[in-house]
Amino acid sequence: MEPPLSHPAMIALSLLLVALYLASRGLLGGKKRKKYPPVAGTVLHQLLNFGRFVEYQTELSRRHRTFRMLTPTCNYVYTVEPANVEHILKTNFANYGKGPMTHAVMEDLLGDGIFNVDGAMWRQQRKVASLEFSTRVLRDYSSAVFRDTAAELAGIILGAAAEEGERVDLHDLLMRSTLDSFFKVGFGVNLGVLSGSTKEGAAFARAFDDASEQVLYRFFDLLWKVKRFLNVSSEAAMKKSVRTINDFVYAVIDRKIEQMSREQHEFAKKEDILSRFLLERERDLGCFDNKYLRDIILNFVIAGRDTTSGTLSWFFYMLCKNPRVQEKVAQEVRNATTGDDDVGVQDFPAFLTEDAINKMQYLHAALTETLRLYPGVPIDVKYCFSDDTLPDGHAVNKGDMVNYQPYPMGRMKFLWGNDAEEFRPERWLDDAGVFVPESNFKFTAFQAGPRICLGKEFAYRQMKIVSAVLVYFFRFEMWDIDSTVGYRPMLTLKMDGPLYLRAFCPVKLHAISKLKTLSSTFGGDSDGWV
Numbered sequence: 001m002e003p004p005l006s007h008p009a010m011i012a013l014s015l016l017l018v019a020l021y022l023a024s025r026g027l028l029g030g031k032k033r034k035k036y037p038p039v040a041g042t043v044l045h046q047l048l049n050f051g052r053f054v055e056y057q058t059e060l061s062r063r064h065r066t067f068r069m070l071t072p073t074c075n076y077v078y079t080v081e082p083a084n085v086e087h088i089l090k091t092n093f094a095n096y097g098k099g100p101m102t103h104a105v106m107e108d109l110l111g112d113g114i115f116n117v118d119g120a121m122w123r124q125q126r127k128v129a130s131l132e133f134s135t136r137v138l139r140d141y142s143s144a145v146f147r148d149t150a151a152e153l154a155g156i157i158l159g160a161a162a163e164e165g166e167r168v169d170l171h172d173l174l175m176r177s178t179l180d181s182f183f184k185v186g187f188g189v190n191l192g193v194l195s196g197s198t199k200e201g202a203a204f205a206r207a208f209d210d211a212s213e214q215v216l217y218r219f220f221d222l223l224w225k226v227k228r229f230l231n232v233s234s235e236a237a238m239k240k241s242v243r244t245i246n247d248f249v250y251a252v253i254d255r256k257i258e259q260m261s262r263e264q265h266e267f268a269k270k271e272d273i274l275s276r277f278l279l280e281r282e283r284d285l286g287c288f289d290n291k292y293l294r295d296i297i298l299n300f301v302i303a304g305r306d307t308t309s310g311t312l313s314w315f316f317y318m319l320c321k322n323p324r325v326q327e328k329v330a331q332e333v334r335n336a337t338t339g340d341d342d343v344g345v346q347d348f349p350a351f352l353t354e355d356a357i358n359k360m361q362y363l364h365a366a367l368t369e370t371l372r373l374y375p376g377v378p379i380d381v382k383y384c385f386s387d388d389t390l391p392d393g394h395a396v397n398k399g400d401m402v403n404y405q406p407y408p409m410g411r412m413k414f415l416w417g418n419d420a421e422e423f424r425p426e427r428w429l430d431d432a433g434v435f436v437p438e439s440n441f442k443f444t445a446f447q448a449g450p451r452i453c454l455g456k457e458f459a460y461r462q463m464k465i466v467s468a469v470l471v472y473f474f475r476f477e478m479w480d481i482d483s484t485v486g487y488r489p490m491l492t493l494k495m496d497g498p499l500y501l502r503a504f505c506p507v508k509l510h511a512i513s514k515l516k517t518l519s520s521t522f523g524g525d526s527d528g529w530v
Contacts, residue, residue: 034395035394036395036396038067039070040078041060043071046069047220047221050489054378057405061405062412065079066078066079066394076400077396078379078403079390079402079405080404081390082415082439082442083390084390085442097382098116098118098383099382099383099401102381108211110215111295113125113298114129115302116299132273133458139461141272142462145185146466148349149194150349150466151349153174154470155345158473158505167500168500170501174316179191179194179201179205185273186297187272188275193205208245208298208301208302209494211242212491213489216491253294256275260278304458306376306494307459308459309494310494311371312463313499317499320476323477330472333467334472335359349465352465357461361434362425363467364460365426366425367464367467368428372410372416375406375445377406377492378405379406380403380404380447381401382404383400384396384397384398384399386398404444410443476504477504
């Protein structure tokens with residue numbers, strides 16, 4: 001990513017931005033002013049702090065619960081007030097959408113997918129996805145995929161770390177395993193990224209991460225359209241990433257269409273989400289083309305793969321930093337599944353029934369506490385379609401970009417108390433140890449209102465299954481006990497670099513033997529997709 005501007009240049013441009021903004025709003029001529037949010041800086045200050053963006057936004061939010069950053073054309077308004085969040089996401093939902101600016105910034109990556117459109121396109125995709133996520137078929141199918149992938153992951157960890165004492169990069173393994181499982185559930189494709197049997201999936205994942213970072217950078221880069229037109233600098237890299245992404249996704253679509261033509265009589269029975277959208281297209285020929293399918297796929301990838309794998313990585317990082325919590329989670333998993341007995345990983349997934357998963361209240365609380373501090377989408381933006389006044393009395397203008405901020409909100413003492421920055425799963429449990437949810441407008445990790453995440457329960461189920469398998473067979477600690485982990489500035493909150501852990505196996509030897517057998521099996525018989 002390009003270096004930020006020098007301090008003198010930033011100061012000069014900031015002053016120019018302020019003057020241009022005041023002049024454009026008629027505020028230099030003595031007109032009566034509305035009660036706009038206080039100015040905390042300009043878009044150039046955000047660009048200067050791009051590498052630590054969410055921390056910078058958190059610092060500003062501690063000073064102003066609602067504030068604005070100036071750009072040449074509009075306000076960037078940010079808020080951590082739950083009442084404002086409810087107004088934006090529910091009460092006045094029709095007035096806040098993606099809008100033309102967000103669509104333009106994200107179009108190269110997300111196109112006309114569900115997270116980048118309003119109106120009829122959004123309603124169509126929401127309807128099909130809503131029907132799909134509500135089916136028992138998808139729940140049962142996805143749970144089976146999650147169990148199989150978690151077992152494969154456990155086998156790899158044993159082979160790489162527990163037996164030989166090597167460090168394991170759990171972040172990388174989780175990214176690969178969730179990519180495998182999500183493409184299997186979502187698109188009926190066996191990637192083989194976790195086992196390393198194919199390179200195309202790994203190249204796609206790298207390109208997707210690079211493009212996601214560049215999309216976020218565009219929001220603060222006033223010259224990104226010029227760079228794209230000239231095909232230079234960061235935009236040249238963006239174009240290359242998008243080409244890699246497109247080649248991969250269109251190959252997935254072509255393969256699925258070919259499968260459809262071979263198995264037309266069975267196609268309606270397919271469990272994966274892409275098959276459902278293709279079936280929808282079959283019912284209404286010409287309703288959307290392969291480009292639209294490409295956009296739908298990539299939006300599901302950023303929702304299903306990026307957020308889940310990121311949360312799991314932060315979760316195990318928190319477990320290593322809080323051994324007491326890790327032990328409580330492991331004991332709960334054991335109590336809900338096998339009790340005092342030890343079983344091998346080939347047998348253990350059968351114990352992860354819906355009833356057993358629902359009993360894991362502390363695990364649910366620990367995952368939710370992770371999402372409070374490390375939400376999958378740290379800051380979410382909406383476009384204001386007409387002048388409005390937020391519940392806290394601050395005015396916003398038509399064309400303003402209004403942001404609610406899950407990451408800073410999770411660290412606000414006025415919302416969570418003086419221990420807001422502590423990892424404490426107990427805050428989510430009542431005296432009986434039962435999970436008690438908070439308002440979606442205070443805990444905003446899954447959005448709220450009409451756009452609330454359809455895959456919320458889907459994501460929790462996957463995270464619980466993966467977590468339960470790993471904490472049952474292993475105890476984790478940081479490879480370097482003093483190391484800390486940062487994040488990469490992207491649309492989602494992904495770790496910047498590896499999560500090196502040491503894994504121990506407290507289960508009995510007969511379980512270890514079965515686990516080694518499974519590790520050998522997965523290592524030598526992977527089903528790649530190309």
